Amino acid sequence: MTMRLPNFEYVAPATVDEAARLLSDPGRSSLIVGGGTDLFPKIKRRQAAPTTLVSLSGVDEMRGVRFDSAGNCVIGASTLLADLAVSHQVPPVMAIAAASIASPQIRNTATVGGNLCLDTRCNYIDMPETWREASGHCLKDGGEVCWVAPRGNRCWAINSSDLAPVAVALEGSVRLTSVHGERLIPVEDLYHDDGIACHTKSFEEILVELLLPSGGTRATYRKLRRRGSIDFPLLGVAASARFDEAGTCVSARMVIGAAAPAPVRATEAEEFLIGRQFTDEVIGEAAGIASGPVRPQDNTDTGSRYRKWMVPVLVGRALSDLVADDG
Amino acid sequence: MAEQVISLQVNGAEHRILTADHRTLLEVLREDMAMVGTKHGCDLGECGACTVLLDGRPVLACLVLAVQVDGRTITTIEGMAEDGTPHPLQTAFSEKGAAQCGYCTPAMLLTARALLDEVQAPDPDDIRQALAGNLCRCTGYNKIIEAVEAVAGAQD
Numbered sequence: 001m002t003m004r005l006p007n008f009e010y011v012a013p014a015t016v017d018e019a020a021r022l023l024s025d026p027g028r029s030s031l032i033v034g035g036g037t038d039l040f041p042k043i044k045r046r047q048a049a050p051t052t053l054v055s056l057s058g059v060d061e062m063r064g065v066r067f068d069s070a071g072n073c074v075i076g077a078s079t080l081l082a083d084l085a086v087s088h089q090v091p092p093v094m095a096i097a098a099a100s101i102a103s104p105q106i107r108n109t110a111t112v113g114g115n116l117c118l119d120t121r122c123n124y125i126d127m128p129e130t131w132r133e134a135s136g137h138c139l140k141d142g143g144e145v146c147w148v149a150p151r152g153n154r155c156w157a158i159n160s161s162d163l164a165p166v167a168v169a170l171e172g173s174v175r176l177t178s179v180h181g182e183r184l185i186p187v188e189d190l191y192h193d194d195g196i197a198c199h200t201k202s203f204e205e206i207l208v209e210l211l212l213p214s215g216g217t218r219a220t221y222r223k224l225r226r227r228g229s230i231d232f233p234l235l236g237v238a239a240s241a242r243f244d245e246a247g248t249c250v251s252a253r254m255v256i257g258a259a260a261p262a263p264v265r266a267t268e269a270e271e272f273l274i275g276r277q278f279t280d281e282v283i284g285e286a287a288g289i290a291s292g293p294v295r296p297q298d299n300t301d302t303g304s305r306y307r308k309w310m311v312p313v314l315v316g317r318a319l320s321d322l323v324a325d326d327g
Numbered sequence: 328m329a330e331q332v333i334s335l336q337v338n339g340a341e342h343r344i345l346t347a348d349h350r351t352l353l354e355v356l357r358e359d360m361a362m363v364g365t366k367h368g369c370d371l372g373e374c375g376a377c378t379v380l381l382d383g384r385p386v387l388a389c390l391v392l393a394v395q396v397d398g399r400t401i402t403t404i405e406g407m408a409e410d411g412t413p414h415p416l417q418t419a420f421s422e423k424g425a426a427q428c429g430y431c432t433p434a435m436l437l438t439a440r441a442l443l444d445e446v447q448a449p450d451p452d453d454i455r456q457a458l459a460g461n462l463c464r465c466t467g468y469n470k471i472i473e474a475v476e477a478v479a480g481a482q483d
């Protein structure tokens with residue numbers, strides 16, 4: 001079946017300022033496009049209908065990795081995932097997460113900003129228009145019922161970004177720019193626990209760069225999926241920790257991805273880990289604490305019970321990574 | 328309807344094309360340039376059948392707008408053989424039985440070529456990683472990997 005894109009205008013400004021101006025133009029209904037590997041399938045399925053696409057691929061200042069005066073690793077939002085995956089400048093866990101995304105072809109097109117701003121996904125919304133019409137439009141599709149949880153009144157579509165949980169675990173922040181100014185926010189504040197209003201960024205704001213603080217953190221990312229390639233995560237666990245010389249944990253972050261409309265921090269488990277050494281018993285107990293509040297829905301590949309069952313398994317593996325000799 | 332004149336360097340030849348902004352590179356190659364070797368598969372970036380090389384790197388022609396690649400260099404399967412002589416990968420695919428229905432084959436060949444152009448002596452794991460975005464429903468992949476290995480070994 002050919003799924004053609006509908007008519008739209010494509011503009012590729014050379015600067016962030018020009019892109020911001022185009023996005024705020026009231027005469028257009030614009031969307032930002034990075035690589036387009038998430039957006040074009042959405043438009044083909046008629047989940048979005050922009051009059052204008054504002055491409056960021058012509059903005060040279062948004063590409064590549066640098067370090068700022070504070071020692072932050074600054075990753076331009078238009079950096080290709082393929083380049084991130086082989087970068088020696090970024091934290092290794094970031095490169096590992098990038099290398100796990102989609103397929104080689106998609107990583108040659110998709111961008112860091114695009115992955116951080118992925119729209120939420122669900123078995124019901126990510127269907128062709130005719131299918132959605134026949135089954136009745138879901139909440140995210142302008143209907144009145146969430147077919148995943150029909151008795152509720154909210155959308156459960158999941159955040160499937162692999163970079164987001166890692167960026168949160170690394171205490172990263174993102175710089176957002178619009179005609180109204182600029183703001184720097186923690187990555188975790190970019191997301192909102194609602195499948196429809198899933199980002200706190202306004203449509204006028206451009207995610208310009210990702211900043212990762214340097215230093216002293218061990219970090220890892222574990223991803224669950226059916227195949228070793230192409231698939232979105234069915235679950236992702238990013239974890240980071242700092243240890244003192246005796247091997248006692250002094251700070252920890254644990255972030256569960258692909259289980260809810262936003263990456264979710266396991267704050268209770270993080271607190272439990274502080275002051276402890278990562279023995280098998282401690283890891284097992286932390287995995288139980290972390291998985292308690294996680295409630296995967298039946299809205300992606302495999303059943304929700306399987307994904308729930310795998311939460312403590314993945315958390316345990318991630319925590320073990322942090323104390324492995326080569327961690 | 329928004330339209331632009333773009334220039335594409337396809338298989339070594341310069342083309343100037345008038346196209347609507349919303350048309351994919353796949354549509355322009357197949358429908359405007361009659362280069363139907365690039366296959367139309369899932370149209371959603373999941374199968375890899377429409378792979379072409381953009382400045383030497385494999386990308387999906389179904390998820391790239393033609394206007395996005397204005398001024399860039401594109402290699403399709405039609406540009407793989409030189410002066411009527413098949414590329415060594417094409418010969419190896421034929422000899423090893425790496426093609427059955429043939430639908431994934433152009434994309435497999437181009438993706439494998441990009442690997443061999445970049446890595447001097449890829450090991451079997453490199454080959455599997457490089458081809459991880461190309462689905463084949465016939466061969467079971469082994470003969471494809473073997474064909475690429477044979478050429479990789481020969482250029483070692």
